[in-house]
Amino acid sequence: MAHLTSESVRRLFVESGALLHGHFQLSSGRHSDQYLEKFRLVENPAVLEPLCEELASRCAQLEAQYTLGPTTAGIILAYCVARHLGIQARFAEPASSGRELRRGQVLPEGARVLIVDDILTTGLSVRECIEAAARHKAAVVGVAVLADRSGDVSFGMPLTALLNELFPSYRAEECPLCARGVPLTKPGSRLSTR
DSSP states (O other): OOOOOOHHHHHHHHHHHHHHEEEETTTTSSSEEEEOOTHHTTHHHHHHHHHHHHHHHHGGGOOOSSEEEEETTHHHHHHHHHHTSSSSEEEEOOOOEEEEETTTOOEEEEEEOEEEEEEESSOOOHHHHHHHEEEEEETEEEEEEEEEOOOOOOOSOEEEEEEEOOOEEEEEGOHHHHHHOOOOOOOOSSSOOO
């Protein structure tokens, strides 16, 4: 496979309809005029497979033994990246505090884990996965995402993003789109913000 550049990754987002324009409430509660809808990527294997293969290629040197992804799209991404790396995948589901491995899933103590997620905005889902791995005494060796729109989130370990897009976002009370009366869309999947 040919190496995917940031430009070619951005083109895949645009051509698949994953880059949306409007007035959106992000899962963090912040507002933005742009939104990355990962499900336009996830629903199309011809688009998603090269992205997951690229993530796996860029993270191979981390020598992970497992991937760990948060529900919902993170399950698909963690599985696909694990398949390209030739390792197993685990999935973290919402719990009363953060996320946890359920359905009999475990991570062996000391296992090298790569966290795989879709779009990085605040880093909450990734942090919850890191905490879930820590409860199993696994060693998280890196984080891999399709797109990083955070601009400044750090986990103290390697972060691999295929696309880095710094979309402006605003607190609701400071949002210029709200001030202009532009209708708000809430496309995120998180039920509540924290």
